[in-house]
Amino acid sequence: MKLKFMGLLIIAAMIGCTGCKTSQATKATDAAKPDATRTVMIGTRTLTVTGAVIVKYDSDAFYYKKQCLECGYVAEKQIGSTISNGASTINSDFTCPKCANKQTVKIVVN
Ligand SMILES: [Zn+2]
Numbered sequence: 514m515k516l517k518f519m520g521l522l523i524i525a526a527m528i529g530c531t532g533c534k535t536s537q538a539t540k541a542t543d544a545a546k547p548d549a550t551r552t553v554m555i556g557t558r559t560l561t562v563t564g565a566v567i568v569k570y571d572s573d574a575f576y577y578k579k580q581c582l583e584c585g586y587v588a589e590k591q592i593g594s595t596i597s598n599g600a601s602t603i604n605s606d607f608t609c610p611k612c613a614n615k616q617t618v619k620i621v622v623n
Contacts, residue, residue, distance in 0.1 A: 547585050558596055564607060564618040572596075579618050581609035596622055 553560040553567045555575060560567065565577040566587055574595045579588040586609050594603060603620040 547580060547582060549582055555596065559623045561619075561621040561623070563620070564616050565620060577620065579605070579607040581607070581612060581614050582616050583614035584609060584612040586611040594620070 547566075550561060550563045551566075553562055553570075553575075555570050556572055560575065562577070564580055564582050566580050568576050568578055568591060570576065574593060576591050576593045578591055580586065588607070601622045603618070603622075605618040606615070607618050608615050
């Protein structure tokens with residue numbers, strides 16, 4: 514009689530635990546994160562942009578703002594660069610004032 518009672522308790526415990534594994538432990542989505550690398554076409558030139566957004570451009574110059582790849586924060590400061598005839602690369606460090614993420618801003622002009 515006592516053993517049977519114990520068995521029922523174990524079964525009850527097992528049923529009670531059904532759904533234990535389906536907790537709300539969903540990972541934070543990466544939806545807020547901007548794309549790490551974007552490609553921008555300026556005429557016949559291709560800009561491969563990482564950690565920045567191109568705000569405006571014309572045939573021989575472009576302007577960009579640094580952007581945090583973690584939280585999407587875009588820096589206030591606008592930086593201009595000329596498009597030279599040959600391929601060139603801009604490399605710059607950026608520390609996000611919002612989330613303190615450190616990253617490299619890279620713009621490759623081809
Ligand atoms: Zn950030």
